[in-house]
Amino acid sequence: MQVLVRDNNVDQALRVLKKKMQREGIFREMRMRDHFEKPSEKRVREKAEALSRVRKLARKRAIREGLVSGRPSAR
Known part of the structure; x- marks a missing residue:
């Protein structure tokens, strides 16, 4: 997964990354694999x-x- 950082705006890039990860179900999978x-x-x-x-x-x-x-x- 890749996110571009524009104008040194890391906060915006982090928000985009989190949204992409949420859509892909990565957070849910991490919770499932935790236990x-x-x-x-x-x-x-x-x-x-x-x-x-x-x-x-x-x-x-x-x-x-x-x-x-x-x-x-x-x-």
């Missing part, structure tokens, strides 16, 4: 992530088809 995860916990986590992806895709499809409004309902 050992049992295989059963890994299975449960991956299943939950897959379910979340499927629900998000279905929600986007329903919004696009007009079955559901794009706004969250006020409760």
Whole structure:
């Protein structure tokens, strides 16, 4: 991963780097590797992530088809 520093503005370059790392999921991966995860916990986590992806895709499809409004309902 590479970030250019323009006009000796290191703070801006650091912000850009952090944003890129966040988008790539590097921070999340570092947290996951920090501690050992049992295989059963890994299975449960991956299943939950897959379910979340499927629900998000279905929600986007329903919004696009007009079955559901794009706004969250006020409760």
